[in-house]
Amino acid sequence: MGGATxxxxxxxxxxxxxxxLTAVSDLSFDLRSGEILGLIGPNGAGKSTVFNLISGFTxxxxxxxxxxxxxxxxxxxLTISRMGLVRTFQHGSYMKAMTVRDNILIGTLQRLRGxxxxxxxxxxxxxxxxxxCLDRIAGSxxxxxxxxxxxAIALAARPRVLCxxxxxxxxxxxxxxxxxxxxxxxxxxxxxxILLVEHNTKAVMAVCDRIVxxxxxxxxxxxxxxxxxxxxxxxxxxxxxxHDR
Amino acid sequence: MRRRDHIVWLAGGLIAVAATRLFQDAYSISVxxxxxxxCLFAASxxxxxxIGEMSFASAAFVGVxxxxxxxxxxxxxxxxxxxxxxGPVVATLVSIGFGLIVLRIKGPYFMLIGFAFAEAVQIAAAxxxxxxxxxxxxxxxxxxxxxxxxxxxxxxxxxxxxxLLYRLEWSDFGRLLGAIQNNDNVARTVGVNVLGAKVTCFAxxxxxxxxxGSLTAFVNNVIAPSDFGFMLANFALVYxxxxxxxxxxxxxxxxxxxxxxxxxxxxxxxxxxxxxxxxIVVTILLMPQGLAGLVEKIRLRLMAPKAVRREA
Amino acid sequence: xxxxxxxxxxxxxLEIGSVYVLFSLGLTLIFGIMKVxxxxxxxxxxxxxILVTILVPFxxxxxxxVLPAYFLATATTVAVTVMIGWGVYQFGLVRxxxxxxxxxxxxxxLAMLSDGxxxxxxxxxxxxxxxxxxxxxxxxxxxxxAQHVVVFGAAVCITGALYWSMTATxxxxxxxxxxxxxxxxxxxxxxxxxxSRDGFLIATALAAIAGALMAPISEVTPAVGNDYLMNGFMAxxxxxLGSVPGAILGAMFIxxxxxxxxxxxxxxxxxxxxxxxxxxxxLIRPRGLLGRA
Numbered sequence: 044m045g046g047a048t049x050x051x052x053x054x055x056x057x058x059x060x061x062x063x064l065t066a067v068s069d070l071s072f073d074l075r076s077g078e079i080l081g082l083i084g085p086n087g088a089g090k091s092t093v094f095n096l097i098s099g100f101t102x103x104x105x106x107x108x109x110x111x112x113x114x115x116x117x118x119x120x121l122t123i124s125r126m127g128l129v130r131t132f133q134h135g136s137y138m139k140a141m142t143v144r145d146n147i148l149i150g151t152l153q154r155l156r157g158x159x160x161x162x163x164x165x166x167x168x169x170x171x172x173x174x175x176c177l178d179r180i181a182g183s184x185x186x187x188x189x190x191x192x193x194x195a196i197a198l199a200a201r202p203r204v205l206c207x208x209x210x211x212x213x214x215x216x217x218x219x220x221x222x223x224x225x226x227x228x229x230x231x232x233x234x235x236x237i238l239l240v241e242h243n244t245k246a247v248m249a250v251c252d253r254i255v256x257x258x259x260x261x262x263x264x265x266x267x268x269x270x271x272x273x274x275x276x277x278x279x280x281x282x283x284x285x286h287d288r
Numbered sequence: 289m290r291r292r293d294h295i296v297w298l299a300g301g302l303i304a305v306a307a308t309r310l311f312q313d314a315y316s317i318s319v320x321x322x323x324x325x326x327c328l329f330a331a332s333x334x335x336x337x338x339i340g341e342m343s344f345a346s347a348a349f350v351g352v353x354x355x356x357x358x359x360x361x362x363x364x365x366x367x368x369x370x371x372x373x374x375g376p377v378v379a380t381l382v383s384i385g386f387g388l389i390v391l392r393i394k395g396p397y398f399m400l401i402g403f404a405f406a407e408a409v410q411i412a413a414a415x416x417x418x419x420x421x422x423x424x425x426x427x428x429x430x431x432x433x434x435x436x437x438x439x440x441x442x443x444x445x446x447x448x449x450x451x452l453l454y455r456l457e458w459s460d461f462g463r464l465l466g467a468i469q470n471n472d473n474v475a476r477t478v479g480v481n482v483l484g485a486k487v488t489c490f491a492x493x494x495x496x497x498x499x500x501g502s503l504t505a506f507v508n509n510v511i512a513p514s515d516f517g518f519m520l521a522n523f524a525l526v527y528x529x530x531x532x533x534x535x536x537x538x539x540x541x542x543x544x545x546x547x548x549x550x551x552x553x554x555x556x557x558x559x560x561x562x563x564x565x566x567x568i569v570v571t572i573l574l575m576p577q578g579l580a581g582l583v584e585k586i587r588l589r590l591m592a593p594k595a596v597r598r599e600a
Numbered sequence: 601x602x603x604x605x606x607x608x609x610x611x612x613x614l615e616i617g618s619v620y621v622l623f624s625l626g627l628t629l630i631f632g633i634m635k636v637x638x639x640x641x642x643x644x645x646x647x648x649x650i651l652v653t654i655l656v657p658f659x660x661x662x663x664x665x666v667l668p669a670y671f672l673a674t675a676t677t678v679a680v681t682v683m684i685g686w687g688v689y690q691f692g693l694v695r696x697x698x699x700x701x702x703x704x705x706x707x708x709x710l711a712m713l714s715d716g717x718x719x720x721x722x723x724x725x726x727x728x729x730x731x732x733x734x735x736x737x738x739x740x741x742x743x744x745x746a747q748h749v750v751v752f753g754a755a756v757c758i759t760g761a762l763y764w765s766m767t768a769t770x771x772x773x774x775x776x777x778x779x780x781x782x783x784x785x786x787x788x789x790x791x792x793x794x795x796s797r798d799g800f801l802i803a804t805a806l807a808a809i810a811g812a813l814m815a816p817i818s819e820v821t822p823a824v825g826n827d828y829l830m831n832g833f834m835a836x837x838x839x840x841l842g843s844v845p846g847a848i849l850g851a852m853f854i855x856x857x858x859x860x861x862x863x864x865x866x867x868x869x870x871x872x873x874x875x876x877x878x879x880x881x882x883l884i885r886p887r888g889l890l891g892r893a
Contacts, residue, residue: 098477100473120476120477121476121479121480121481121482124476124477124478124479125479129477129478129479130477131477132473132474132477135471136471136473136474136477137471137474138466138467138470138471138474139470139471140466140470141463141466141467141470145463145466145467146467148460148463149463149464149467149474149475149478149480150478152460152464152475152478152480153478153479153480154479160460193474196474196478197477197478199478200478200479340701342701342704389879389882389883390879390882392886393886393887395841395887396631396637396700396704396841397837397841397882397886397887399637399704400637400833400834400836400837401837401875401878401879401882403830403833404830404833404834404874404875404878405875407830407871407875408871408872408874408875408876411868411871411872412872414868415868415869519712522708522712525705525708526709529705559716559719559720560716561712561713561715561716561719562712562713562715562716562717562720563716564709564712565709565710565711565712565713565714565715565716566709566713567709568705568708568709568712569692569706569709569710569713571709572702572705572706572709573692573695573706576702
């Protein structure tokens with residue numbers, strides 16, 4: 044890998060059709076090393092499908108997916124996760140019936156052996172502020188904690204690319220602030236590159252270096268937050284064409 | 289597992305094996321053997337339940353274990369230790385192939401194909417004349433020295449096997465199995481080979497089912513295809529549910545209680561199926577967590593008044 | 601030119617297949633709607649078949665001509681079986697809607713219970729097949745018992761009627777909506793509990809009708825439920841669990857293997873062949889031929 048601007052993930056012409064419905068159409072974007080990239084768009088814009096495509100959970104109809112400089116089009120979810128791209132899911136990306144400790148442990152299984160696993164669980168929990176509830180059953184914890192557990196599992200795998208699917212859903216203002224801080228710490232301490240899908244646009248603007256806007260499965264705009272907020276197409280897509288300035 | 293757990297297992301195991309010496313008449317010995325073998329089979333069935341699947345194919349693997357012992361002893365004249373292990377090893381190998389095909393997808397496919405597998409294996413055994421066709425095999429004897437010690441031998445093998453299953457369940461691998469049952473996609477996203485883990489779990493359980501089969505053959509000396517239909521696996525499910533599936537001890541308790549009760553109910557003239565069917569219907573409707581859950585409930589109720597008093 | 605053997609095998613396949621289709625349709629409906637694998641399905645089938653073999657001779661002995669006797673017996677039997685089904689649903693299954701494991705274990709227990717009960721009440725000996733339509737029919741120079749043709753015709757009509765009602769009636773459309781997307785159906789205000797009960801009772805009636813149709817063409821024992829259940833399971837697995845056309849396709853698939861295998865190598869080998877073929881299908885299509893990904 045070269046400098047800070049080298050691309051870890053690159054899609055070109057990525058397309059996914061379900062029957063007659065085109066969920067993602069000719070999408071090309073890249074994720075640069077060390078950045079936090081936001082993927083936003085109105086409901087039904089195809090964000091989740093993009094996530095499934097880049098994590099190998101669905102196969103693209105057309106187009107190409109390149110990960111760490113290698114062609115990964117059509118690779119399985121297992122192959123992609125082992126290459127260092129780890130994702131979370133929008134709904135319950137953790138194990139309800141298990142303790143927080145065992146939840147995080149699952150993230151370490153592939154990468155570490157023996158006592159190193161316990162050490163990594165402790166470190167990860169420390170970083171996310173989960174140390175005090177390690178022995179509680181994850182499903183019995185408040186929603187905010189559950190969200191953090193999901194992130195902790197993914198983080199315990201120490202991915203090079205961390206893809207978070209709506210990690211802020213259902214969190215209150217304070218919690219959102221806390222989690223955004225966590226994202227920055229993850230990036231700064233581990234050098235992890237983060238791809239963030241969120242509908243909380245304000246939060247995305249606050250934390251992301253760059254933003255890609257999806258609309259009807261297509262890329263509508265791309266650029267730093269400030270540029271995006273003033274982009275006429277984006278405003279139209281979010282508010283409807285009649286609100287055009 | 290903590291160090292204390294190992295000591296408890298060692299002590300408990302020794303006591304269980306020693307206790308088998310208390311039984312000396314033929315009938316009691318046969319019941320003791322049945323109880324221990326049922327415990328092993330129940331634990332094997334429950335082990336697959338850790339990944340949220342029910343393995344009715346296990347009935348066939350018990351059969352494979354029994355026939356392995358039969359063929360190795362009466363046809364090939366292999367040494368006893370080898371005859372004990374050949375069935376379980378074959379069961380493990382077959383289960384790996386079976387699991388790789390059927391465990392790929394979620395849903396009840398694995399369970400349903402398991403029934404068909406048990407049927408097919410049972411029918412196949414009845415067709416092969418070398419292994420006695422429908423009438424099965426006779427004269428499967430353990431070495432003479434074991435004659436007076438058979439029930440203790442069975443107990444020792446079963447306790448060791450249970451200990452190994454318990455250790456596995458409380459290892460990181462066991463936690464992974466629990467995670468797969470809970471949410472297999474998460475395990476997949478952090479680089480775990482989920483199919484591999486499921487197949488490994490199934491293979492371990494199938495080895496134990498095969499071992500239960502080998503023991504059955506040497507205890508009964510006579511085996512027939514009809515002993516190993518899918519109904520056998522239904523019984524294992526009953527053991528696990530009646531005892532409580534949350535812990536290995538629940539399965540063991542369920543097997544013990546059900547085998548003892550059913551050997552009594554046969555005396556009363558009720559058929560095994562009727563009895564087991566009634567037991568599981570009552571369990572699932574009235575005490576979904578089984579006997580273990582019931583004990584827990586009673587314990588909580590007994591402790592509750594104290595807690596209230598303390599608060600007052 | 602068609603050989604007599606070929607014609608005969610086609611006829612046997614259709615005959616076995618028509619009963620399997622009715623049987624498997626019930627299984628797949630219950631799975632689609634309730635996400636329940638009903639292990640007791642075979643018992644409804646067996647109860648119905650046995651009652652018919654008892655009622656037909658009984659009614660005939662009281663002076664009723666055999667065909668009306670059969671119709672009356674079938675109507676009574678289906679009513680009784682559906683009543684039992686209602687009891688099973690109301691006092692048991694309703695607590696396990698969409699709980700695949702719990703419901704399966706409950707129905708498995710009920711099946712074992714019913715198996716044991718029927719064996720002690722009716723005994724294990726095969727019951728004679730009542731003759732409802734005497735004589736034979738010639739199809740492509742092959743003599744076929746007339747009542748087999750009648751049974752086949754009835755099965756085709758019922759399957760057709762079910763298919764039509766699933767696509768054309770309100771109930772059918774609602775049931776399909778639940779099967780394809782439970783949450784969306786709930787959001788549209790479809791009364792799930794009532795409909796799942798209706799679906800279960802329709803499936804039970806199908807099993808009962810299949811049992812009544814099977815009684816005149818094949819040996820009936822209390823164990824017949826389990827034999828059909830295993831092949832029914834294989835049919836829905838091959839076709840894709842929850843899929844109605846899949847159940848029909850799967851049932852015919854199993855019937856053809858059973859007919860052809862049974863003719864050339866015997867019934868035992870046919871059962872093994874079914875297992876092998878199902879595994880082959882799953883190797884190629886893990887969710888069955890028409891299962892959704």
